[in-house]
Amino acid sequence: MEMLLQGLYNSLSPENLFACVLGVLLGTVTGILPGIGPLGAIALLLPLSFGMNTLPTLILFAGIYYGSMYGGAITSILLNIPGEDSAVVTCIEGYAMAKKGRGGAAIAIAAIGSFIAGTLGVVGLSLFAPVLAKLSLNFGPCEYFAISIFGLIVLTNLIGYSALKSSLMAVVGIMLGTVGMDGLTGISRFTLQISGLQSGLDFTLVIMGLFGMSEIFQVMAEQPVASAGSRKINFLKQYPDREELQRSLVPICRGGIIGFFIGLLPGPSAVLSSFLAYAAEKKCHKQPEKFGQGMIEGVAGPEAANNSAAAANLIPLLALGLPFSPTSAILLSGFTLHGITPGPTLLTQHADIFWGLVASMYVGNLLLLVINLPLVGIFTSLLRVPVNILMPIVMLIMLTSVYALTQNFFDLGLLILFGFLGFLLKNGGYEPAAFVIGFILGPRIEWGLVQGLLIGDGQLSAFLLRPLSGTILLLSASLLLYKLIQAANKIKKTGGIS
């Protein structure tokens, strides 16, 4: 506690505070700009940090990281274009709310949810980091396999109305997830002799194409309509009312807890946790059929989840020195270039740095709330820009950001291709979200299966005999059975597949 207070004192020094403000501002901008995420932003800024002192640099980078989780929601809600991978789910209810004129409220709730859950995550980080890091080591390939199977079953039919179409999309997602060089045999799968496909399809690229680019095409294809915001915007009415705040409180806490635990696992945890939080809200709500029409719970839960996931994702990095996501890998290199090796010795040898950084995250989250809330009105007035001006700008930003990230023209082609694919899917009544679930989880299932089999000498029983993976698999099997029985009953009743 004393250390934390000392850290707080350190983090409030002018230099550190400035780094924190700069970090969270850059993070917010990073979040808003579709295509460029914290990974790209930190990579681009790394060379600029050489002249800076150590602690401010770390504060700056961490600020960009969790700050981007705040900003990601804004374009999701206003334009139906996710600013960040982790804000995909926010599009669903957020954009529906914006269409009803409650976009400002959605943004404000996203900021409040992010603040509460982000702070929750940092509390977890400062209290239990070493214990939780040790706990996360118990998750081996078998557990990842089991948990990914579970995720696939729970999440596939999350959005959209036809279970059949959603399942089909998930399968296509799994198939496209296999593109690239297979890790076990070195065999090239579905690369069509194109070298750009050798390392597989980039996750951010697919999401930006399917959700961002496709929305731009959608707008292009529709009859030119007066932009939604040409109506007068009443600034005061942009904030959530009492009822909305009340409805959001429980989802924020629930999302925060889900995000925190998923954040401890390797992989794209921020995205997964936001999907899971959405699923949880839909399951817990009394009127799940209303989801998709602008339910504030569907914004609050996922936005809270991705923030606490971001905080939790720092735990393995800081406590073990092991990066569990590409973003924490770039943070690791930023740390190392400044002479700080994250890991168990960080707490003993550089306690001042560790606590200074943690304390700055409390400060940063508060700053983000203070910065974001007053700006809600300005953000929503973005909608006053006619779409025929706004959308080309967004498209340009997206293309530039993707190029800045991968430096590869081929990827721009892929982005546009996935944009068309997303456009066709949406108009055909297929849900790209189910595709993303398959795309994320498919490779994890395969890796988990292969590694688990290798470790267990080829015995499938290895998966069932480990207590954790066995339990999860059993649970998944019963859930699947339940769903099938439910579907069978429905078919009996209605006499056809809906």
Added chain:
Amino acid sequence: MMLKKVGVLVGVLAVLFTTFGCASMQEKPVNAVQDFPIRPITLIVPSTAGGGPDMLGRAIARLSGKHLGQNMVVLDKAGGGNTTGYNELAGSQPDGYTLGIVTPSLIMQPLYGQTQYDYPTALEPIASITSNPWTLIVRADAPWQNLQELIEDAKQHPGKIKFGHAGLGTVTNVVGEMFIQATGVQIEQVPFQGPAEAITAVLGGHVQMYFGGPAEVTEQVRSGNVRVLAIAASKRLNQPDFMDVPTFKEQGVEVVYQNWLGIAVPKGLPPQVKSKLAAGIKAIVEDPEFKQNLGMNIQYFGPEEAAKLWQDDKERLSKLVKETGLAERIAAQKK
């Protein structure tokens, strides 16, 4: 009204930028070779931001202005086991404005199957900068106190002990194959996606061993999470964390592997440009600021010595990859 003013301001700024921007870009008539370098140099890193090659690249780029007279821009072009970046480098103009970080993978990749270029002949080294011997780590509470105990156990229980590696055909895999070949024991490989996942699996007890570079494992060694059983150098290291670790050779196992990182250019650079680059890189490496925070063992070789290093490693690795069947395993699948 306000908006209009802002608009005018933006317009004026834009005009200013274009004029000055163009003015500074206007090229004076220069002798391209004599005055090299006259514009920023691109440094291609063949792997993702955050890895060893990237860190080295950035450490070099940081001092480039001071010693080469021009800034260096680091481009991370990851993918295809480093080949994406190497292809870009080999296909660039040999004018000295495109350099690349290279690792022994430039030798290994062509051994696994057809690559777009034969990198050891399409590229030529400017310098070899770091050299790190590989280590063998096990979890701190593993039953084996030394290499001999591990080998004994592996002989008695073939297939029981697993080693994790960071990807098929990567150094972490190849050194494991070296170990298997040298000892004749039967240990099984488990591939992971990158070093972090493989080390995590060792810490969690899911696999028992990992062959990794000192930079990757130092933090775990310091914190007492893992034990280093052997180091693949010809003599013990004088780094404090590894001082007491015996070499493989001392323990009767013939495994020596030094993983180097260096800088290469496409073949055919004007000699003057090449020597300027080589001198500049040498000055960067010798700058005391360069070593700071890099966490790698610096061992500088100039262009000729580095070329010899490539040649030696090529012979050795070709033989190894063939003998262990690693090449066939990958090549057969690639067809």
